[in-house]
Amino acid sequence: MDKIRYNRKIYLEDKPRAQARNEVLAAFDLPQEKEWIPAAGALGRITAEPVFANVSMPFYHASAMDGIAVNAEATYEAHEQRPLHLKMGEQFEYVDTGNAIPPQYNAVIMVENIQVIDDETIEIIEPATPWQHIRPIGEDIVQEEMLFTQGHQLRPADLGALLAAQVTEVAVVKKPLVTIIPTGNELVSADSSLSSGRIIEFNGTVFSNYVEDWGGQPYLHPIVKDEPEKIREALLEAVETSDIVVINAGSSAGSKDYTVHILEELGTVFTHGVATRPGKPVILGKIKDKVVVGVPGYPVSAYMALEWFVRPLVCKYLGIPEPERPKLQVKLGRRIVSTMGAEDFVRMNIGYVDGQFVANPLTRAAGVTMSLVRADGLLVVPPEELGYEQGDIVEVELYRPVEEIKNAIVFSGSHDLTIDLLSSQLKRQRTDMKIVSSHVGSMAGLMAIRKGEAHVAGIHLLDPETKEYNVTYVRKFLAGQDAVLYPFLKRTQGWMLPKGNPLGIESVSDIAEKGADYANRQKGAGTRILFDLLLKEAGLSADDVNGYDREMFSHLSVAAEVKGNDNAAGLGIFPAARAMSLDFIPVADENYDLLMTKAFFESEKGIWLRSVIQSYAFKAEVAKIGGYAVVENSEPVYF
Ligand SMILES: Nc1nc2c(c(=O)[nH]1)N[C@H]1C(S)=C(S)[C@@H](COP(=O)(O)OP(=O)(O)OC[C@H]3O[C@@H](n4cnc5c(N)ncnc54)[C@H](O)[C@@H]3O)O[C@H]1N2
């Protein structure tokens, strides 16, 4: 066990990212090493020195066409009125494309332009000009010419040029070896059995693949426990064997966050904390002559910090500029609040609606890897900005090709698992189309259609007066706008009850009378509106229900709540009840419909979407869920 006790360092700096980057780049001064490798396997590698051609290409005067080699001067007499006969072996020789031209000849006549008289004789009616249809020596590559300067990244065609010039071995920059050390007592490999407090180690794999992508050679060190002695040992070994060392997690202020102390003890620390959200607890330092980058544990922070501080080092070593992502001007669909004094990095969904790119923020939690998986782009809010308003035009860096974004169907509103099935069916039938969705609830979805920020919104809004779904809401909020309501699904809402229904609940009155602990939904949720209507019809009020004020934000969280308590009850959809092995008693069928802009409804994409909805394959998948049915021969309602 380690004898030294480290103080918990609580305060992290807020160093500007650019300053931290410049400092670590300046400190990284390893001389570039080179290695000789076979040219054929050098794709993507960076030339370490200028490369010269060993031979010319072509290496001899070569025929560029199938035909005959001649001496041009000997053909000058040829004329339509005075055809000229040439004798094989004396005045011409047959050649094919690529053949060497015999030394006595200096031109090629294409086979189409000769008339064969007999085995020995041909006739021409037009003279040849010197060097016509001949690829002279070095037409392509001249021996000893410089093919590439140093610092050139080799592409497939470049490898062809190397081989053509008989350069079979090429000097390239050695890939910098980047050792990646995941730390943490809680980390286990993905094939281990999980228990509470155990976290699957995956950052290491992500880091390794980024490093490889950038041109480095990753080495993923086995997981190191949060013990100073073990961390020290791993760091000391890594700085001996590698060019750059990345240590993951333990970078913040926790009781087991030792990295910064060990780094201070073994070398120098330039930075502990950068003015970025996420990614703040970065550590930059040096042990002996090797730079050590400590990146935060949370995956999103970690990947960003890696790009900010490790990618520049790899590029500096390789002698290449850092790649930049393409940028795009977008309109913000929602307001974005940012921390003063720190750069904010917001992952964004981007959609193309009505000739305009509209972007909405994804979750900003640094532990949500799916926010990066789903992101179309990244909005960087500079330190001096407090954020942006809805409707502002801002610039985002793109994570995906703009064409892919342009082709996506932007889905908003209430989430339903059939939308994911629809999305995968669509992708199966049209590889160039996909659905991108943000789950904001029915009302917000309706508003997104009104503001021209979505193509389609999934809504299930019950009007307690008319007991009709959706139509009154669309009429009220989208009056005068071209919108179409496309009846999509009937889904069954029902009581979700503990297995065996111990309280014997069958109706809303039972919930009140038997004093069940009710797990309610949030205000505005379609399920809550339904529950309120059921209460009203039974002559009951919120006060009669235990737990009316406890709000859950999804069907699944209601189900989870019911699962743990024999006195509980909730209202929700069948698949959520099934996922938690609960009893389910159907209460009502609700309409979950798709609201679309008329322009989208009639567009090629809209037509495709509807044909997928009405396809046998999609309906069969929906039927499998249970408690769901696609509306047959849906009749659109125009507003
Ligand atoms: N009192 C304070 N607490 C925290 C601060 C702070 O400033 N003051 N900063 C927070 C921020 S922001 C971040 S980011 C994290 C950084 O945490 P650490 O770098 O110390 O990392 P851990 O606590 O060990 O891990 C955090 C979290 O990351 C995940 N993780 C870690 N390693 C891996 C891995 N190899 N593969 C996948 N996931 C990994 C894991 O979920 C950990 O729970 O600190 C905050 N706290």
Ligand code: MOO
């Ligand atoms: O800065 Mo932490 O990196 O937000 O999650």
